[in-house]
Amino acid sequence: MLSFGLTIIRHGETQHNKDGLLQGQGIDSPLSEIGMQQAEAASRYLQDVHFTNVFASDMKRAMQTAEIIVRKNKTCSNLDIVTAPSLKERSFGDAEGGQVEDMKNMAKAAGQPIPEYTPPNGETMDQVKVRISTFLKSLFQQMADEHQDKMCQDYLQFKLQCGNDKFWFTVYRRKSSTTAPDKMNLCQQALHPPLNGKKPCTPYFVLYLY
Secondary structure: OOOOEEEEEEOOOEHHHHOOEOOOOOOOOOEOHHHHHHHHHHHHHOOOOOOOEEEEOOOHHHHHHHHHHHHOOOOOOOOOEEEOHHHOOOOOHHHOOOEHHHHHHHHHHOOOOHHHOOOOOOOOHHHHHHHHHHHHHHHHHHHHHHOHHHOOOOEEEEEEEEOOEEEEEEEEOOOOOOOOOOOOEEEEEEOOOOOOOOOOOOEEEEEEEO
């Protein structure tokens, strides 16, 4: 049986975070002094976890956080960090660089809650879900390819719970290393009971989002 752990870590504080400003994708600010301390604290908490793959967005704040955590890890300090632009923070378009409160007021004026509101030239939440889902499908396929000896059937199905949203990912055993999978499905349903509390045997992937 193939089991894995998924650790998701947000980047440490930046000066823009402290000042209540939206960063999105257009403002590539580094960690503040407090943000560095937060990354150091996370590294101490995770120092005994054996990670086999590390992914981070290509934003400075995410890469700095990832580098500190990996460098302080006792078992995989030399592990390469794979940059994945699809893990970037949501783009807030024209609202980037402005106050978070200003966007809240814009959403209120539009009669929409913050998560559903899209500023001019910004990225919708559906667009964010598509690019994150595409990344996860690729990640799960990589895991299936690297551990075909543990697959007792021709496909693996993964269930990921995020709030009230449930994501199903199905990846198929490749016929050879150069053959594309026969099929790769993704479906999403809302209001599904949370995943059970079983703890995976071995942490496998760590993602640094934003």
